[in-house]
Amino acid sequence: MHLTMKATHRPAAIFAMVAAAGALLSACKPSSRDAPMGGPPATGGPPRLGVVISTLNNPWFVVLAETARDRAKELGYAPTVFDSQNDPAKEAAHFENIIASRYAAILFNPTDADGSIANVRRAKAANIPVFCMDREINATDAATSQILSDNYSGCVALGQYFVKTVGTEGRYIELLGLVGDNNTWNRSKGFHSVVDRYPGLKMVAQQSADFDRARALEVMESLLQAHGDLDAVFCGNDAMAMGAYQALLAAGKADRVQVFGFDGAEDVVRLIAEGKMVATGMQFPKVMARTAAESADRYLKGERVFPQKLPVAVELVTRDNVAHYGDYGRRDAATEPVR
Numbered sequence: 046m047h048l049t050m051k052a053t054h055r056p057a058a059i060f061a062m063v064a065a066a067g068a069l070l071s072a073c074k075p076s077s078r079d080a081p082m083g084g085p086p087a088t089g090g091p092p093r094l095g096v097v098i099s100t101l102n103n104p105w106f107v108v109l110a111e112t113a114r115d116r117a118k119e120l121g122y123a124p125t126v127f128d129s130q131n132d133p134a135k136e137a138a139h140f141e142n143i144i145a146s147r148y149a150a151i152l153f154n155p156t157d158a159d160g161s162i163a164n165v166r167r168a169k170a171a172n173i174p175v176f177c178m179d180r181e182i183n184a185t186d187a188a189t190s191q192i193l194s195d196n197y198s199g200c201v202a203l204g205q206y207f208v209k210t211v212g213t214e215g216r217y218i219e220l221l222g223l224v225g226d227n228n229t230w231n232r233s234k235g236f237h238s239v240v241d242r243y244p245g246l247k248m249v250a251q252q253s254a255d256f257d258r259a260r261a262l263e264v265m266e267s268l269l270q271a272h273g274d275l276d277a278v279f280c281g282n283d284a285m286a287m288g289a290y291q292a293l294l295a296a297g298k299a300d301r302v303q304v305f306g307f308d309g310a311e312d313v314v315r316l317i318a319e320g321k322m323v324a325t326g327m328q329f330p331k332v333m334a335r336t337a338a339e340s341a342d343r344y345l346k347g348e349r350v351f352p353q354k355l356p357v358a359v360e361l362v363t364r365d366n367v368a369h370y371g372d373y374g375r376r377d378a379a380t381e382p383v384r
């Protein structure tokens with residue numbers, strides 16, 4: 046009886062062992078969802094989108110990040126905002142995290158036009174599309190699309206208004222943004238393409254303040270000690286314009302030195318309305334952020350043809366038209382630039 050039972054149950058036991066081994070092999074076998082291919086997370090749920098921002102230490106970029114995040118949510122994604130703190134090393138770490146975690150797409154505001162290229166190419170190699178917002182990278186074969194303000198043209202208009210209000214003679218300071226950001230130089234070049242036609246307009250100092258308000262305050266305080274007799278200050282963004290204005294206010298010179306910014310930040314728009322600043326360029330961060338999120342959505346649904354660079358017009362905001370602007374755009378959002 047014992048031998049008969051052993052012979053009878055051996056095939057069943059062998060079958061059970063084979064089945065268990067097969068299940069183990071199946072569990073260990075890599076699936077397509079285990080590879081960092083930019084698909085949905087392995088645990089299920091909506092696809093994740095990374096929103097990587099150069100810095101959240103600036104209200105303008107906070108608006109860019111929040112608008113991109115909120116539009117991605119409306120489109121059915123799970124977005125996460127990453128703050129690079131203007132540090133290329135932190136930005137690289139964010140990309141490594143996003144790629145390893147199999148995010149579906151990246152909405153990206155770079156820290157450096159050259160230094161950020163490698164990060165975008167790593168994402169592309171992992172089949173994760175990248176859509177740049179506001180700041181560009183110096184490559185046309187890495188990002189899927191770059192949604193950018195027309196900085197040069199915007200500052201041509203600002204330079205023309207500078208000459209109109211300051212005149213063809215005067216002394217001014219220029220505060221530059223981050224030296225590794227193309228926006229810094231496109232804005233400066235657009236401004237100087239106009240202002241440099243007038244030899245009577247003398248730039249007595251040009252210095253970087255890193256697009257940062259606190260840094261601009263420090264730089265302006267120092268420059269005022271050497272160049273107290275000023276007529277105007279041109280700032281490459283509104284955060285620096287606010288810092289420069291604070292320094293002028295503390296020095297008792299805010300009433301006679303005209304301040305020009307660029308961005309369309311709410312604080313500067315308010316000061317223009319109050320007659321305390323002269324002009325800025327409205328960049329429409331909400332338009333760029335929504336466009337980036339919607340482009341990523343179309344890509345993930347199968348669309349593959351996108352413009353490498355999609356310009357968004359910049360509009361001059363002055364005391365004459367400031368009532369039409371606010372909340373980082375036009376008050377009538379229906380009239381904002383067509384994307």
